[in-house]
Amino acid sequence: MSEAIKSLRSRQNALADSFFQLEVLSKTTHSHDDQASFASKLRMSNLFPLKPTGIEIFQINVGKMCNQVCKHCHVDAGPDRKEIMSRETMKLCLEGIKKTGAHTVDLTGGAPEMNPDFRWFVEEISKLGVEKIIVRCNLTIILANKKYHNLPEFFKTHRIEVVSSLPYFNAIRTDAQRGDGVFEKSIKALQMLNEVGYGKSDTGLILNLVYNPSGAFLPPSQSALEVEFKNKLKSNYNVDFNSLFSITNLPISRFLEYLIDSNNYDAYMAKLIEAYNPSAAANVMCRNTISIGWDGWIYDCDFNQMLDLKVNTKHNHLSDFVNEELLNRSIVINQHCYGCTAGAGSSCGGTIS
Template structure:
């Protein structure tokens, strides 16, 4: 299959429409409907799913990206113009200043660094003394001269860098993320290592994210981490801290890929048969609130892309943020949630059932 450089939205593709995606998730194209995720939770005493105390504010600062990865649930790309404004970023800072329970700020995108107010936001966050995570796609560091100093900028602000590298070889990485991405990612990792990231004793954390390049589930985090460390060290002298294994969720481009390749039903069956109640009890939406580029609130980044806002009655926008009210909400569920509860579980921080 040819690699698309345009987002689904720019192609006016039917999978750019969240309502269409939800229809496909509810009713498979062939065969019987899948068992409802909410019913599966009910069988294990987890329905309605409620927060356990929100500690992470995940801020999606925009859908613009220098890559158009085939599995991207955001449908991000160079043609996406949705960007969080400084006013909305300021609202996030105001919320954080008032809520010390929110100990971690997880900045994602798109490529978050492409938001013109990204550096200002990170600097303001570091004044608030929170753990700041940036989900960096690595290639952005080399994409333009103005980004070359990002490793130093991250270091100066004690940012925890979390970066996708779906495999330790070019073939599978490039098949998912685009031609030449592996080589650039390796170079970027070496630049991060040069300033101390991933090095023992530096205190500068560099974590990698593995997600399968195809219609299969990830292996155990522990065994893959050992293999990644061995291969990246011996092949490229690269050091990193942890490998997070993330299951691909059937949303947006990945859902399109599954349907297009004829793998949709069998992939859903895999997710459903691998349902793990221990993983379900620890899903990330129980301690995270996701903020969209326009300030609206969601239970997670996947719900955000499916335009499934937080439950009606709970504060809907960052300007109305109220942690007590949000912690009392029921989490909005749908069939894609099976992706977070399969096997050892999956979250932005990797496995959840360990």
């Protein structure tokens, strides 16, 4: 049985402070070695400074509140986190989506559904006519309270693409990372999504799963693991889904805490650095994505957001941003970026090379 954990913030852990996290990342043996700095690797790949290729994906973190407290969470989310996007900021997001012309809106959290204005926001985004709306649903929220039981129907109404974490097709691995009982509830939620047509081949209702390692190792080949997941989930639980995204854990927040506490930090960083892949670096998600925080600040990605590394532009809030500035910015990088360039690469949409 995995022990119940609380957010770094509620435990007043030093790692709750993003400055301290950056200090830890900068003080590793590897970052003292210039050859091992992420900037130098990008320079060798002719990618420095890292520039955007456009703004295709508008990712919005609508709040850090969550019904789960996963051991590896890069957001340090949990029930105690009260940072929630207001309707006013959501209105700024709607303007921002129009202004950037992004074709995909990606809603994340915390558990985004816990934001009291979540459904209103989805309805308003739907009216904009973007190509795709993604909701990163943690599955257990669907069962957490009666008011969430009809989320599958709501998602269906708005043709939402549902992306959900399931770190393994058994309870031991899943619960070790996401909390006791999470696997069983997740399977039930997946069955509820299947019931309304999600993950079924002829409906066009997309249900994608996310695998990330339950420990200090790199993820397997996405395609091979997808076959394994499909077989096991179908035969054991009669669950269908569309694609599996394989994601690497980045060394920040609660996963950073785990790495340090388990004495895996140095070896994990060395592994990420050794596995640097230039073709993954060329396709990192920050090149076509912007990430919006609950309070309207703009970041290059959700990880930079959690490290409070705002976009490097004069106007970096939704209330006054300038498209041209965003398109010409240099993306803010640090040692954690190695997590997105290791092996087959990693993004919110899985591998990238």
